[in-house]
Amino acid sequence: MNKRTLRLLALVAVATLVASSASAFVLLSPARTWDCSPNVIVDDRGESSITDADGGVAATVAALTSNQAWNGAVSGTLLTAEAGSMANYTLGDGIPMLNFQDPINACKGSCLAATFTGFYQERNDGSFQIFDADIVTNGRYDWTTQSEPDGCSGEFYMEGVQVHEVGHLLGLGHSGVSGATMFPSVSSCNNGPASTAGDDNAGIQALYGNSAPSCSGNPGGDPGGGCDLGQSGDSCTDNGDCCSGNCKGKPGSKTCK
């Protein structure tokens, strides 16, 4: 590598660094967006430790759809939310759901809430389209909302945590800007993340531009929801053919275990 090439490389890299440090937001990798504004179904059972009128359902819906949060980042409506049943809660089914419980036992112990992404597909132009993302919540912690009459004491605000999680659902990673909704740490009784900051909004604009998608509604259907691979006893050729991830037998007569 000659000196000129190295100089050029250094300049390009430094320019990239300067450009990236101007805003600290980070996009999920690969970058991905919804085609239509998603409608997040919020668990209509409510969360049992929240003592407002409905276990935090209305407060969470209001926080997610507020113009102080993601809908204030662009013109139009970036997402909608409504209370609904979790009876058909399934990862990857094209219906984004926010569950106040954890039916898949992923979020235990010190996990408060988790967003499962990974449900995206490549568009014809090489960009990536999100078709689902779902959230679970750990009900063993004490949660609260701004609507609770007794204030906050050692509890975690459902609004702030879920606005953060929905940031992931929309395609954002974590930000290095303290005070941003997507900053990766916060304390109990701090509902600051329920209101997005300029850096959060810049991240959304980097993904979606200045306007929300012109259509709304969830992809629905079953574009990959659950396991559509081989069940026990089905023939297979390798582990990736089976829900169990376990394809065994002699070549030509392998079956899923």
Next chain:
Amino acid sequence: MKRLTLLALVAVMVAVTVPASASTFLAMNQEELVAASDSVVVGEVMQVQSYWNEGATAIVTDALVRVNETLAGNASGVVQVRTFGGQVGPVRIEAHGFPVFERGQRVVLHLQDDGDAARVVGYQQGHLRLLVRQSDGVQVAVPTVDSGAHLVTRDGSPVQPQRVRTLDTLRQEIRDAAADVRHELKSSVR
């Protein structure tokens, strides 16, 4: 010239680093991790397999970990450790902030029994990688907490990031913490 090469390399490395993203976890210090663990082990990941859970609603990943040393508790032999997320065929479930295992990885794990497999206490906070420091050949324990973990504290204090320390230092910290909690009830943050 040498300096320019180094500058270019470092700048390019930083520029192309793309952090992953996240779930929300309660921050735990070393004492809390040990208090919530049934055992703490030094081991090596022998096998990793992802599969759909019963009911085919989610992908989980099991790692078989050979226990080389038990720092707390009674785990021995080979332990099966389960984490959430993974890829089976074309379907990948991303579980940001959850432990990720690779075959051959040498690890320190804080484990809690959970049915037919153990799980890692504190998620990535309870999973440290062991590496050999090139300068002196000493084993160091490197935190695996990445930008996928959104940490919260109960008391409003800032989250203290885990630090890299030698295995000897970590070993002593864990044994001290285990001695402190030996006769106490398991922490409520389990």
